[in-house]
Amino acid sequence: MLKENLDKVLENIAKACERSGRKPSDVKLLAVSKTKPESDIMELYDASYRFFGENYVQELVGKIEDLPKDIEWHMIGHLQRNKVKYIVGKVAMIHSVESKALAEQISRLSEANGLVTDVLVEVNVAEEESKFGVSCDMLEDFLREIAQLKGIRVKGLMTSAPFTENAEENRKYFRKLNKLMVDINLKNIDNISMSELSMGMTNDYEVAVEEGATIVRVGTAIFGARNYKN
Ligand SMILES: *Cc1c(COP(=O)(O)O)cnc(C)c1O
Secondary structure: OHHHHHHHHHHHHHHHHOOOOOOHHHOOEEEEEEEEEEEEHHHHHOOOEEEEOOOOOHHHHHHHHHHOOOOEEEEOOOHHHHHHHHHOOOOOOOEOOOOHHHHHHHHHHHHOOOOOEEEEEEEOOOOOOOOOOEEEHHHHHHHOOOOOOOOEEEEEEEEEOOOOHHHHHHHHHHHHHHHHHHHHHHOOOOOOOOOEEEEEOOOOHHHHOOOOOOOOEHHHHHHOOOOOOO
16 A cells, blocks of 8 residues: 555656756655654565655664665654764765754764765755754755865755745745755856756655656655654
8 A cells, every 4th residue: 555655756756857858867855754653664665665764863873773784764754953863874964964963973973984974965945943854044064064074975955945835835945955056066066066956845846856856755645644652
């Protein structure tokens, strides 16, 4: 059943790619499994799916320990500096870098382990007060500040657009994140060459793909509504 949901989302991504002249293979779908049981993840794993996103460090670490080692995990939630040590070396990418202190901590612990960690910089494109992320105005300075850190590789940008029933309302934010990436790349900042755009969730991933998303993060459409009381 979950596999059917996943296939439906993949099909919608393929159609959005077709509409916008892109290749489906250029878009990675992360199945966002936060709050969902390991059995749900295994249902998709057994159907050959390997790309999962999680938000909470403790939950993520538990799942990594329990589940097969060839799953590709992405940390997409807000990350506190003191918790970086639990996930460095265990995740393929950290999507939520939004402070210099956090970037430094990821870099330091990665270097100590002989690793370079792929990261995305979270941008608060819609400038919502409740959201984490670097503001658009500060992005270039922020990238220049973290560009020399040896234990991280900045692969691109991530955003969580506002919650809306009407995905079209978020198109402008996705377009803006894409433009920010293009503009920054044109500045040829040493060590900064970005290609990934992590944007789009259950309500708006198709529009995000039309606007250039290379990673979409979809939970509810695959696993059903979340119950945070569990
Ligand atoms: C929960 C979450 C998602 C998935 O949200 P859905 O609306 O369930 O698809 C994506 N990105 C982030 C950062 C999340 O916290």
